[in-house]
Amino acid sequence: MVDTNKDDKLDLEIAKRLDDLFGEGDASSDNNRVLKADDPTVDENKSPDNPPAAADDEIVELEDTVANETDAERTPVDYPLSELKNMVLSIDWEITDEVLSGFLSQINDLKNVYKNEKIILMFLQLLGSLGEYIKTNRGNAHPKTFKILNSVFARLEDVVLTEDMEELEKKKLLRAQMNKYKQLRKQVALKKATEGDRRQAKPIQKDKPHLRTPKKKKSVVPASKVPTAAAEEKPSSDSIAAKSYDTMAEAVEELKQFIHTELSALRQELKILKKSR
Amino acid sequence: MLVAFRLYFHMAFVNLKNKEIQVKIVYYGPGRGGKTTNLEYIYKKFRKRINTEMVTVKTHGDRTLFFDFLPFDIGVINGYDVKIQLYTVPGQVKYNATRRLVLRGVDGIVFVADAMAVRREKNILSLKNLQENLANYKKSIFKIPCVMQYNKVDLVEQGIPLLPVEILEKDLNNQLKRPSFKASALNGTNVVMTLKKIISMTVASIKRDLK
Numbered sequence: 001m002v003d004t005n006k007d008d009k010l011d012l013e014i015a016k017r018l019d020d021l022f023g024e025g026d027a028s029s030d031n032n033r034v035l036k037a038d039d040p041t042v043d044e045n046k047s048p049d050n051p052p053a054a055a056d057d058e059i060v061e062l063e064d065t066v067a068n069e070t071d072a073e074r075t076p077v078d079y080p081l082s083e084l085k086n087m088v089l090s091i092d093w094e095i096t097d098e099v100l101s102g103f104l105s106q107i108n109d110l111k112n113v114y115k116n117e118k119i120i121l122m123f124l125q126l127l128g129s130l131g132e133y134i135k136t137n138r139g140n141a142h143p144k145t146f147k148i149l150n151s152v153f154a155r156l157e158d159v160v161l162t163e164d165m166e167e168l169e170k171k172k173l174l175r176a177q178m179n180k181y182k183q184l185r186k187q188v189a190l191k192k193a194t195e196g197d198r199r200q201a202k203p204i205q206k207d208k209p210h211l212r213t214p215k216k217k218k219s220v221v222p223a224s225k226v227p228t229a230a231a232e233e234k235p236s237s238d239s240i241a242a243k244s245y246d247t248m249a250e251a252v253e254e255l256k257q258f259i260h261t262e263l264s265a266l267r268q269e270l271k272i273l274k275k276s277r
Numbered sequence: 278m279l280v281a282f283r284l285y286f287h288m289a290f291v292n293l294k295n296k297e298i299q300v301k302i303v304y305y306g307p308g309r310g311g312k313t314t315n316l317e318y319i320y321k322k323f324r325k326r327i328n329t330e331m332v333t334v335k336t337h338g339d340r341t342l343f344f345d346f347l348p349f350d351i352g353v354i355n356g357y358d359v360k361i362q363l364y365t366v367p368g369q370v371k372y373n374a375t376r377r378l379v380l381r382g383v384d385g386i387v388f389v390a391d392a393m394a395v396r397r398e399k400n401i402l403s404l405k406n407l408q409e410n411l412a413n414y415k416k417s418i419f420k421i422p423c424v425m426q427y428n429k430v431d432l433v434e435q436g437i438p439l440l441p442v443e444i445l446e447k448d449l450n451n452q453l454k455r456p457s458f459k460a461s462a463l464n465g466t467n468v469v470m471t472l473k474k475i476i477s478m479t480v481a482s483i484k485r486d487l488k
Binding site for chain 1: 319323326327334349351352354355393432435436437469472473476477480481484
């Protein structure tokens, strides 16, 4: 026999435990958001008191995303970057000639629209450079490229859509994106240089991973392979911290590469084994 | 002496000796739909409370290669220490073997559909794929605890064409009739509500099977 009182008590206990763990703003903002299958029309608005954990910046290095906190104020009608945003999202999904051509075409169109606004032009040039780099390298583009693309676009949105933003603030946003972009360039150059070294060196053990501290060296990458920004800036003073971070990021990338290589090899071996049976 | 077993139907791991139940919940759905973003949001927002680490392995293009894994403990309930394990599967079509592996022993599913109009077909294919992969473990999509999440609703404000909820419900939930949420994993809208719902449903289901 089912003890319904006990069941109810258990359900309540689970609900309370979940509220304790996941309560706070979310619980209040999410109330009554369950849509029953026969009532799918309930609309929901984003909770203004439920920000996307922006204070915690340790997990995702770039909090900048395509959608951000000012989204609620925007409407399709007065949103000049709508088509470009569509393209940015499409690149995030899949990299095709059509998408990239559309993206670059949008950049050119917007350059004409904003030809008298220097900072916006610089943002568009940054996006254009990233687009060209992705077009050249496709799936082999540095993984951070896509995050930075989103990040640059998000800040461009801020600049375009925030009417009372001061010039100084705009410059600050641009500079931050330029720095990210420059870091990416360095990492791309470093990666290419490392790959060049690997090709030249005689391998002792095939596919053996070798994590190493990247040495400061001249890039062997052709200029066309590296994204180029229209504007250059001097390196920031906190380059030491940035370097150690870069080294770590590079090491992680190498480790990932190794895992991928090993898995490919294992798959091949499995195929051979299957065939031999 | 038998101290640990998996329930026949739901495969929840129950350790009688340690009085522990492990509940496996898998976030399933098409690639780039927001499965990982769901877990990242939960982890970022509540990691101090849930006191855990999130494990994720991504490819070069920042796509999930194996799975994301977020375990946490919700404490002792009815004398059992209930441990929740959240997984995501890689959404890309080519990683079906990995998806099947991750589904092994699953107790509850969150199906993260992409509300963008251009992803309509991908959602349907992914749901069919889920059904097939569950069948592989002799499980029915109609019986396993499941919550539907229609993600990326925030994009409507950007002029991105989205599927109306009616269409999403018709495409994906017409027969299943599961609880569903419009959500924005990026902003956190309804991420927690989805999680709470699936945990409640799954624990209740396990409890029924334990009787």
